[in-house]
Amino acid sequence: MTERERTEIEQPEPGGEPAGRTAQAPVNPGLTAAEVAERVARGEVNDVPVRSSRSTVEIVRANVFTRFNAIIGVLFVIILIVGPIQDGLFGFVIVANTGIGIIQELRAKKTLDNLAVIGEARPTVRRDGAAAEILTSEVVLDDIIELGPGDKVIVDGEVLETDSLEIDESLLTGEADPVVKKPGEAVMSGSFVVAGGGAFTATKVGRQAYAAQLAEEASRFTLVHSELRTGISRILKYVTWMMIPTAIGLILSHLLTLGLPGDAAIRRMVAGIVPMIPEGLVLLTSVAFAIGVIRLGRKKCLVQELPAIEGLARVDVVCLDKTGTLxxxxxxxxxxxxxxxxxxxxxxxxxxxxxxxxxxxxxxxxxxxxxxxxxxxxxxxxxxxxxxxxxxxxxxxxxxxxxxxxxxxxxxxxxxxxxxxxxxxxxxxxxxxxxxxxxxxxxxxxxxxxxxxxxxxxxxxxxxxxxRPEAPDTLRYFEEQGVRAKVISGDNAVSVGAVAGKLGLPGADAPVDARRLPGDTDAMAAVLDKGAVFGRVTPQQKRDMVAALQSRGHNVAMTGDGVNDVLALKDADIGVSMGSGSEATRAVAQIVLLNNSFATLPSVVAEGRRVIGNITRVATLFLTKTVYSVLLAILVACWQIPYPYLPRHLTLLSTLTIGVPAFFLALAPNKERARPHFVRRVMRYAVPSGLITGAAAFATYLLARGYYSGPGALSAETSAATLTLFLAAIWVLAIIARPYTWWRIGLVLTMGLAFVVVLVTPWLQAFFDLRLVGTTMPWAAVAIAVVAAVLLEITWRWVDRRFPA
The missing domain is CATH 3.40.1110.10 (Calcium-transporting ATPase, cytoplasmic domain N)
Known part of the structure; x- marks a missing residue:
């Protein structure tokens, strides 16, 4: 022990109050090295696997074994049977996309695992008469573990020594009041010390410890609830419901009504079903999150739950603890x-x-x-x-x-x-x-x-x-972004207000003493909405203040580093802890700033906004394709004519107008403020865009059917309809790519040039079965696409005015 810890801890009488520290009582020296080795050999080790991310097997499984990969896999096998291979290109695209998703998440896993090692707390254990910090996984049965303010109880045990030891078990029991612990009483893993100190003997370790599974889940890198993922899941559910009747209708129409051969009917059915699946949308969401984790990891920011990036971007109130934050x-x-x-x-x-x-x-x-x-x-x-x-x-x-x-x-x-x-x-x-x-x-x-x-x-x-020298700029950033900062501290309100004033926080000149705050939630929320600085706030009040702000519809982030911040961090929409903070705060926070720099928060907000804004953009692209695919299938069934496209045509169009552009757009810088109602905002653009694009393509197809005749008529009709569909879809991409920068313009032009290359290169013409016949019909297809582009512009502007964000 250190010189300052030379005085020892007194054992109080059973039933008495903690007696404090004295110089007489000997300290238990703990286990010897031989005793530790015996317990390790018997497997009596705290072997709960604490991970910051999913395992490699889980990552591969999550990316490969998806509902839509299964559907597309079956369709791919069917096409391989009936041929030709050109119509099965969509299968190879899915393999490539899935591989990209796995690689990016593995990169994110490596980053997070490295950061988790840096930020992992080390309990102090007595062995051979000396106190030393060890890894949590190295604790064995009967180890004597020392406790101090802010320390989390990592295994179940029995109190051995106390120095006014008070433990908060609210995260386990829901009981808010700290419990004064005496020698011989039990302590549970998952609780934490709020005052005093002491030591306890480990009685249950590993998976036998109470709340061990909860502790494991709390520290894992998980794909938990987020509006983006929930919205995408809802969209995919609707698409699934539409696919089955559409597939049945197309196959029956082509076989029974049109009398096409079985292989031709199957190809046209697959062509109608595959574009309905927004298969890349889930992939791009995961990739965008994973790359966000990697970017933040380089700034020593540990994201313990994936959607926390998204969550902080949606926050409109950030509650700051003064000490350790400002x-x-x-x-x-x-x-x-x-x-x-x-x-x-x-x-x-x-x-x-x-x-x-x-x-x-x-x-x-x-x-x-x-x-x-x-x-x-x-x-x-x-x-x-x-x-x-x-x-x-x-x-x-x-x-x-x-x-x-x-x-x-x-x-x-x-x-x-x-x-x-x-x-x-x-x-x-x-x-x-x-x-x-x-x-x-x-x-x-x-x-x-x-x-x-x-x-x-x-x-x-x-x-x-x-x-903190970086605090003024960070507070200014939040103000510019419309995020209201509120300083909540246990210190004197006037002193806190003076500190906040030096940092330029608006409203710092009117600090509020929390002891005079009303207890009623509504009344408290009214005061909180007006004020910016609050002093003499108790830990329970911090929790109540977070709840009051949430009752007004605010998304609340809470930052802190002390044990008095734990309850509020747990209840806030997003909890942010400093890396130097107590073990308890790091355990409950979704984001840990390992470099203890408040200036990292704007990077997290910006990363979240990039993910939300960009995924909203690319989701509109994917769902526009879904809408026009459904419309074309319905129109074909009503007119009793063959489906205009083969799978290879739609694979080409999807790659050039959605797949490749969406990948770049999903990772681009984006500072748009995060807005709610993801599904509604995406569908209000995707539905009219899909209807206009699909109607234009079908109009060209009908016109071409009346214009062309002879043995190669169907191929010529398909080629004209493909030209219209591509031009209309590329215009949707051009709208979504706004505001234009040099690389966005280059992206759209490159996709257009790639399609031209396909049209003018003989072997690519043959491979994709695309051949524009004559000049009249191709120019008519272009004219219809121009009309569709004008309608798209008018519709998007009308939607912007009629349904402002």
């Missing part, structure tokens, strides 16, 4: 003001002893430790660790004169009665953005619930907080 973790003592003609030398000794009394000091106490060295003559007989709920800590000492004294250190407005004249001076200091702690001598015993009453003020400790 300010750096460290502080400096800038002044010591002794009250009532006190002895400054004596006060410095008291502060040094208080710092030495806490084995796990917070940032404020660390600053005091650095400023006031410990005096050996002071002996701590009892300690009370800091709690964010009570806002102070304390300790009892035998001083150098043999006198027993009890001291409290904490928030002045909590330790002093309302109206105390000293509060005015403290308010002046807080208004300068300084943090002020009051040292007071207590008249009551430390274990008295009312120990803070009538405590005698002795000195003010003025602390200067270190502002």
């Amino acid at each position: 300010t750096e973790g460290g502080m400096d003592v800038s002044a010591l003001r002794v009250l009532e003609d006190g002895d400054e030398r004596y006060v410095r000794q008291v502060l040094g002893a208080l710092g030495d009394s806490d084995p796990r000091p917070n940032a404020s106490l660390k600053a005091i430790i650095n400023a006031f060295p410990v005096t050996e003559a002071w002996r701590c007989t009892r300690s009370l660790p800091f709690s964010s709920a009570r806002k102070y800590s304390g300790a009892s000492f035998n001083d150098p004169d043999g006198e027993s004294t009890t001291w409290l250190l904490g928030a002045p407005d909590v330790l002093l009665p309302a109206g105390d004249r000293g509060l005015a001076e403290i308010d002046d200091l807080n208004a300068q953005g300084l943090r002020v702690l009051l040292l007071a001598r207590a008249e009551r015993e430390l274990d008295d619930p009312d120990v803070a009453q009538r405590a005698r003020p002795t000195a003010l400790v003025v602390l200067e907080q270190r502002l």
Whole structure:
């Protein structure tokens, strides 16, 4: 143990209160190396596989064994049987797309696994009389594990030593109040320490531990609920329902009514079914998310749940904890003001002893430790660790004169009665953005619930907080993007407001003391909507404030690094933890900023907006194809004529107007603000675009059927209809590619040029069975496509005006 941890932990009597720290009780040395080896050999190891991502097998399975891959696979096998191979090109495209999806997700997995190792917490375990940090997976049965504020209980156990140990089990039991633990009592994995410290003996490890499976799921890289994925699943369900009757109708129409040979009827049926499937949409969504994870990983941002990227982009309120988020973790003592003609030398000794009394000091106490060295003559007989709920800590000492004294250190407005004249001076200091702690001598015993009453003020400790240099730019970014930032802190409201004001936060000049917030959710939400800075907020209030904002329809993100932020992080739509934060906060947060840089958040928001905006764009492309495919199938059945296209034609069109362009558009920069109602927004463009495109292609087909005759008529009719369909579809792509940049224009022109190459290259003409006959009908096809393009422009502009986003 370190020099500051040389004092030992006293064992209280059964049924008594934690007695604090003393110098007599010996510390249990823990297991020996031989005992650890025996337990490892018996398999008594904490072997729960904690992973940050899906396994390689799961990734391959998820990308290969999909509903639509199965459907397309069956159709591909059918085409291989009836031939020719050109009509089975869609099968090879699916293989390529699936391979791309697997490769990208494996890259994301590698990135996340590496980041998870960096951010993994290491419990402190006693072995051979020494405390050492080890991997969670190396803990064995009967290990003695030390606990401090913010530590998560990783396995089930029995309390061995306590130092005012308070554990929050709300994540397991739902009970909000912390539980004071005594030796011999049980602790459950998944709970965390909110105050005090101690040690416990591991009684259940691995999969036998309570909530072990929950802990595994919480730390896995999962494809959980998101509006994008839910919307796409709903669309795919509708498409599935349409495919079966369409397939039956097409095959019966071609076999019975038209009398086509079986192989020809099957090819036309496959041609009608395959384009209905937006098979690349799910793939591109996963790829876009995976690449987002890789990009953020390079900035040391660990995304523990895939849709968290999307979720943060939809956030309209971000609640920021001041300490560790807007300010750096460290502080400096800038002044010591002794009250009532006190002895400054004596006060410095008291502060040094208080710092030495806490084995796990917070940032404020660390600053005091650095400023006031410990005096050996002071002996701590009892300690009370800091709690964010009570806002102070304390300790009892035998001083150098043999006198027993009890001291409290904490928030002045909590330790002093309302109206105390000293509060005015403290308010002046807080208004300068300084943090002020009051040292007071207590008249009551430390274990008295009312120990803070009538405590005698002795000195003010003025602390200067270190502002994060990147915070002003980050707050400015949120303001520009329409995201309202609210600072929620346990510190004095005036001090918090001063810090926020230095950072340029709008509304910082009107800080609110959370102790005066109404308890009713609606009334609290009204105050929260108006205010921007809130001080003296308790952990439960943080949770209530998140719920109140959500009740007003806000998407709320919560940032924090301390144990007092855990409940709010868990309930927020998106929880963001600093990498240096407590283990408990990292466990419940969806996003962990491993570099502790608040400036990384705009990158996460931008990445989410890129994914949402781009997937909305490409989804419109895919579903336009679905709509015109369904329309063509219905029109063909009604007119009792052959389906105009072979599978090879639609594979070519899909590749040039959807597949290749969608891949580039899905990964392009996009700063559009995320908007809700994904399915509605996509369908309001896709339905009219599909109807216009399909109607134009069918009109050309009917016109060509009346124009051409003879043995090669069907091929000529198909070629003219294909020309119209391509031109109309490429115009849809041109609309979706807006606003234009050089590479977007180049993308559209390249796809058009590729189609021209197919039309003018003899062997490609033969391969795709495309041959424009004469000049009259091809130009008529172009004219119909131009009319369709004009209608598309008019319709999109009308939709924009009629249904504004």
